[in-house]
Amino acid sequence: MTHIEKPRVHHPALEQNELGLTRRDYEGRMSTLCAGCGHDSVTAAIIETFWKLSVPPHRVAKLSGIGCSAKTPTYFVKEAHGFNAVHGRMPSLVTGGNAANRDLVYIGISGDGDSLSIGLGQLCHAIRRNVDMLYVLENNGVYGLTKGQFSASADVGSVAKTGEVNRQRPIDPVLLALSLGASFVARGFSGDKAQLVPILEAGLRHRGLALVDVISPCVTFNDHEGSTKSYRYTREHEVEAVEADFVPLRRELTAEYEAGDVREVAMHDGSVVRFRKVPAHYDPTDRDAAYAYVRGRQEAGEVPTGLLHLDPTGQDMHRALGTVETPLVDLPFEALCPGRDKLAEILAAFR
Amino acid sequence: MSGVNDLALKIATVNGTGSASANGLLMQSIFRMGIPVTGKNVFPSNIQGLPTWYEIRVSGEGWTARSPEYDLVVAMNPATYARDIAEVQPGGWVLHDSSWPLARELRREDVTFLGVPLARMGSEHFHGSRTLILMKNVGYVGALAALLEVDRDVVRSLLEERFGEKKRALLDANFKAFDLGFEFAREHFEPPLPIRLSPMDATRDSVLIDGNTAAAIGCLYAGATVASWYPITPSTSLVQAFEAYANRYRKDPETGKLRVAVIQAEDELAAAGMAIGAGWMGARSFTSTSGAGISLMSEFIGLAYYTEIPVVFFDIQRVGPSTGMPTRTQQGDILMVAYASHGDTKHIALFPADPKECFELAVAAFDLAERFQTPVFVVSDLDIGMNDWVVPRFEWDDGYRPDRGKVLTAGELEAGAVFHRYEDVDGDGIPWRTLPGVHPRGAFFTRGSGHDRYARYTEDAGPYTDVVDRLTRKHATAAAHVPAPVVARRPGASLGLVTIGGCDAACREAVHHLAERGVPLDYMRIRAFPFGDEVGAFLLEHPTNFIVEQNRDAQLHHLLLVETAVTRDRLASVRRYGGLPLSAVHVVDDVLGLLRESGGNGHGAAVAGAGSAAGTASGARGPNGGGGGGRAGGPGGEARRGRGAGPSRSAGRGDGGGS
Ligand SMILES: Cc1ncc(C[n+]2csc(CCOP(=O)(O)OP(=O)(O)O)c2C)c(N)n1
Ligand code: SF4
Ligand SMILES: [Mg+2]
Numbered sequence A: 001m002t003h004i005e006k007p008r009v010h011h012p013a014l015e016q017n018e019l020g021l022t023r024r025d026y027e028g029r030m031s032t033l034c035a036g037c038g039h040d041s042v043t044a045a046i047i048e049t050f051w052k053l054s055v056p057p058h059r060v061a062k063l064s065g066i067g068c069s070a071k072t073p074t075y076f077v078k079e080a081h082g083f084n085a086v087h088g089r090m091p092s093l094v095t096g097g098n099a100a101n102r103d104l105v106y107i108g109i110s111g112d113g114d115s116l117s118i119g120l121g122q123l124c125h126a127i128r129r130n131v132d133m134l135y136v137l138e139n140n141g142v143y144g145l146t147k148g149q150f151s152a153s154a155d156v157g158s159v160a161k162t163g164e165v166n167r168q169r170p171i172d173p174v175l176l177a178l179s180l181g182a183s184f185v186a187r188g189f190s191g192d193k194a195q196l197v198p199i200l201e202a203g204l205r206h207r208g209l210a211l212v213d214v215i216s217p218c219v220t221f222n223d224h225e226g227s228t229k230s231y232r233y234t235r236e237h238e239v240e241a242v243e244a245d246f247v248p249l250r251r252e253l254t255a256e257y258e259a260g261d262v263r264e265v266a267m268h269d270g271s272v273v274r275f276r277k278v279p280a281h282y283d284p285t286d287r288d289a290a291y292a293y294v295r296g297r298q299e300a301g302e303v304p305t306g307l308l309h310l311d312p313t314g315q316d317m318h319r320a321l322g323t324v325e326t327p328l329v330d331l332p333f334e335a336l337c338p339g340r341d342k343l344a345e346i347l348a349a350f351r
Numbered sequence B: 001m002s003g004v005n006d007l008a009l010k011i012a013t014v015n016g017t018g019s020a021s022a023n024g025l026l027m028q029s030i031f032r033m034g035i036p037v038t039g040k041n042v043f044p045s046n047i048q049g050l051p052t053w054y055e056i057r058v059s060g061e062g063w064t065a066r067s068p069e070y071d072l073v074v075a076m077n078p079a080t081y082a083r084d085i086a087e088v089q090p091g092g093w094v095l096h097d098s099s100w101p102l103a104r105e106l107r108r109e110d111v112t113f114l115g116v117p118l119a120r121m122g123s124e125h126f127h128g129s130r131t132l133i134l135m136k137n138v139g140y141v142g143a144l145a146a147l148l149e150v151d152r153d154v155v156r157s158l159l160e161e162r163f164g165e166k167k168r169a170l171l172d173a174n175f176k177a178f179d180l181g182f183e184f185a186r187e188h189f190e191p192p193l194p195i196r197l198s199p200m201d202a203t204r205d206s207v208l209i210d211g212n213t214a215a216a217i218g219c220l221y222a223g224a225t226v227a228s229w230y231p232i233t234p235s236t237s238l239v240q241a242f243e244a245y246a247n248r249y250r251k252d253p254e255t256g257k258l259r260v261a262v263i264q265a266e267d268e269l270a271a272a273g274m275a276i277g278a279g280w281m282g283a284r285s286f287t288s289t290s291g292a293g294i295s296l297m298s299e300f301i302g303l304a305y306y307t308e309i310p311v312v313f314f315d316i317q318r319v320g321p322s323t324g325m326p327t328r329t330q331q332g333d334i335l336m337v338a339y340a341s342h343g344d345t346k347h348i349a350l351f352p353a354d355p356k357e358c359f360e361l362a363v364a365a366f367d368l369a370e371r372f373q374t375p376v377f378v379v380s381d382l383d384i385g386m387n388d389w390v391v392p393r394f395e396w397d398d399g400y401r402p403d404r405g406k407v408l409t410a411g412e413l414e415a416g417a418v419f420h421r422y423e424d425v426d427g428d429g430i431p432w433r434t435l436p437g438v439h440p441r442g443a444f445f446t447r448g449s450g451h452d453r454y455a456r457y458t459e460d461a462g463p464y465t466d467v468v469d470r471l472t473r474k475h476a477t478a479a480a481h482v483p484a485p486v487v488a489r490r491p492g493a494s495l496g497l498v499t500i501g502g503c504d505a506a507c508r509e510a511v512h513h514l515a516e517r518g519v520p521l522d523y524m525r526i527r528a529f530p531f532g533d534e535v536g537a538f539l540l541e542h543p544t545n546f547i548v549e550q551n552r553d554a555q556l557h558h559l560l561l562v563e564t565a566v567t568r569d570r571l572a573s574v575r576r577y578g579g580l581p582l583s584a585v586h587v588v589d590d591v592l593g594l595l596r597e598s599g600g601n602g603h604g605a606a607v608a609g610a611g612s613a614a615g616t617a618s619g620a621r622g623p624n625g626g627g628g629g630g631r632a633g634g635p636g637g638e639a640r641r642g643r644g645a646g647p648s649r650s651a652g653r654g655d656g657g658g659s
Helices: A038-052 A068-075 A090-100 A112-118 A120-129 A173-180 A193-205 A231-237 A287-299 A317-321 A340-348 B019-032 B078-086 B118-125 B129-148 B152-163 B168-189 B211-222 B236-249 B268-281 B291-307 B334-339 B355-372 B382-386 B410-414 B461-478 B501-516 B533-541 B555-563 B584-600 B604-614 B626-633
Strands: A060-064 A081-084 A105-111 A133-139 A184-189 A209-215 A238-247 A262-266 A272-276 A303-310 B006-014 B037-042 B051-059 B070-075 B088-097 B112-116 B206-210 B226-229 B261-264 B285-289 B311-317 B348-350 B375-381 B388-392 B445-447 B486-488 B495-500 B521-526 B545-549 B571-576 B650-653
Touching: A038 A068, A038 A133, A038 A193, A038 A209, A060 A068, A060 A090, A068 A081, A068 A105, A090 A105, A090 A120, A090 A133, A090 A317, A090 B226, A090 B261, A090 B268, A105 A112, A112 A120, A112 A133, A112 A173, A120 A133, A120 A173, A120 A209, A120 B268, A133 A193, A173 A184, A173 A209, A173 A287, A173 A303, A184 A193, A193 A209, A193 A238, A193 A303, A231 A238, A238 A287, A272 A303, A287 A303, A317 B261, A340 B211, B006 B019, B006 B078, B006 B129, B019 B037, B019 B051, B019 B129, B019 B152, B019 B206, B019 B388, B037 B388, B051 B078, B070 B078, B070 B129, B078 B088, B088 B129, B112 B129, B112 B168, B118 B129, B118 B168, B129 B152, B129 B168, B152 B168, B206 B211, B206 B382, B211 B236, B211 B285, B211 B311, B211 B355, B211 B375, B211 B382, B226 B236, B226 B268, B236 B261, B236 B382, B261 B268, B268 B285, B268 B291, B268 B311, B285 B291, B291 B311, B291 B334, B291 B375, B311 B355, B311 B382, B334 B348, B334 B375, B334 B555, B348 B355, B355 B375, B355 B382, B355 B388, B355 B461, B375 B382, B375 B501, B382 B501, B486 B501, B495 B501, B495 B533, B495 B555, B501 B521, B501 B545, B501 B584, B521 B533, B545 B555, B545 B584, B555 B571, B571 B584, B584 B650
Parallel strands: A060 A081, A060 A105, A081 B445, A105 A133, A133 A209, A184 A209, A238 A303, B006 B070, B070 B088, B088 B112, B226 B261, B226 B285, B285 B311, B311 B375, B348 B375, B495 B521, B495 B545, B545 B571, B571 B650
Antiparallel strands: A184 A303, A238 A272, A262 A272, B006 B051, B037 B051, B206 B388, B486 B521
């Protein structure tokens, strides 16, 4: 079983969003992941995000590949259309889905095995196309579902539960995405929901691909002493490099922060990402600076987190394809078929 | 016997020198003269520098298969002189560039050499090496035009259409080169040759088109909106043509934006994923590839099958296994597409025989995919896809509306329609589906993992088999809805000949010739899998059915054994798989060979009936006669080239015949 039915009880006192929906309305089925699995915390942050942004549940398309992480779309937004596909290939399904219907809200959930090994090519090319989606990479350094083999994100020197030491250099999704020119790159930690939710909110509202790498410990196979993806290691080495708040379009801007301490970046729909505690000289819209900063912090043995890079001018895939604003699935047949007379015209070239 | 409007040419040139356009000009001129004509481009997997051939067959009777019996060879590539000259029929002609003398050992006594100093004439009149080469090509077209009586005005108007007033200089140069060849031939060779052309009125309602372009037009007309692909010969031109038409006919007049998304994917896996993602969303989507791509797509094909997502795959077959011979044709993917992907999977596959059917079956594929919520393969091949064929003009009925199949609308869901994604409500194995984003009640979870009729995850035997058994029923239902086989019966026929796809032209011609030789055969061309009832019935009607196909392993033959009630003793196999399009002579040879051999194989009665009609020596078919006697007994019924068939009820040839 990957899920257990959850009774749906509405309490009148439960807080409602703009659609009159409560957080419960954004939940899914009961998780069957291991108790304490980081992925469940990410699910909770996703539920919070969709609720806060008042996204109509049935307008959400949630997709995943295969893995423990890939099971999680079942656990949020039950009224969304879900697609649990094949290992490492979620990005291409989102690409095709989005090409056909650009009006839905796309979220793809993946794991470090799913995205950095078997599906590395699809991740890279989805970034390159800037498919409009929120891409959540639940990163635990191992293949959870196949019982704990190292993944490509395992750090050099990280020790497996079996005692095996990883000697290969990791593929860091944040650096990879930055080098590929991703328009939205963030890293979060499943143990820090307060930081993660605004990142996910901004990611959902971003037009283009928003890559959010979430360190999400696997309590069963990679949370021991010697692991560099454990709760403890992450807590001890995480530095919130860039704190970000997401201010949706309709919400009032409140001046909570000292001027000079804050940097605001407007998104395509008028929403604002407000960066706080930005280190001196750090410009989150400057890709090269972000890359250098993240590398520097990693060299110092830290795990930098936060919304690390944002290019709000990014043009998504449809811009490059030149497609009409109307979702292709909504076009009437009459707008698609040239008809009999035009066939004569076409065939005249073959005489 | 070759003669007026009945001839075969082979033109040997070097790849990348512009000969393709000259050859196309010749072919199109004949077509415009109203004469049925076929062109086969036999090209290397190379951009420039390797040998390439173009074959033109003219058949006033309208036979469109390739003919390897060349009456005239245009030898323009010294690197292949020897084999090209060796291939001319005795009594035929060799047109060559006489700017340099032809080596003595290349001379043949039984053919006529027609030397035209193309290079020399070119350098006298043109400058620049590129122009020279191009002009050499148009020059041999000019010489051929004189020799065969190609209408000069037709050539002129074609060149004008091609270059127009804007490229006046090019037009003039082309026509000058044409005239140089034309005049030289007229002065030196006393044209026309006995093989020549005579205007007809047989192509007025036809077009000269390749199958990939035709399929692209089909996709355009069917309303496909998402196409994903990864370049691979011989499928590339399909999506490229689709994109070109979409840029023209799918542009929003106000915004200039496109009502289509054509995505060049990073590989075939992604291309398949994109097409499936779009199909899931409710778009008509397709991807186009060749066998190597289908291999890569296999995991995704199983996903689409099991999650029941409509999507169309074009497989333009080429020679396998592996990279094989990328620019040669074969039918090696029949079994693969029938059962592509791991686990129990079965698909719908359509097999067009020519470009017109590529157009029609492309449209049908989208309807079937949506009606049956499953991947549908359109299985073409390099010969159909990339060669220009003369086919009747395509028809289009403006009353056509896409069959979207069983899709619940927002209104129906709002009104309380009960929706369980994988439930067989109507007893035909086809469940109802909903499209994402349409209505909260339509939401469900699509998964490639085990699921029950309610689309819930399951690892339980009962609910799992419930779904996969329904999938079997759904596939069986499809058999009655896919295109029926094309059957042509002949009076007096007791045996059958069965084929598929692009073998049609050669088989129809062979059946005609065999009837003339006293071997009447009923003919069936299969157009789809799963097989409708007619397919099995036809096979059971005939004690022997010759199954003609282009692959080594008799894939159609095996599929028929597995998927119909026919028994092995009723099937005899004829195969050619060397990479060239099938010719009637191959089929005639092999069928007659099998008939001769059949005396000793325990099925004498069945085949003997036809054998005696064939008029071959009766000694061949005595109960103990054996094959040797057969061969000794009678060349009387044999095809034009003596080529012994296999020793049993199976004739396989890797040589493709003729070259
Ligand atoms: C084609 C294919 N190969 C292998 C597998 C087996 N498999 C399932 S999940 C998985 C790894 C998942 O690792 P990750 O993406 O990191 O997810 P996690 O379980 O750690 O969340 C593998 C190798 C598969 N399902 N499909
Ligand atoms: S194995 Fe690891 S990743 Fe999988 S559910 Fe358990 S804790 Fe989570
Ligand atoms: Mg993992």
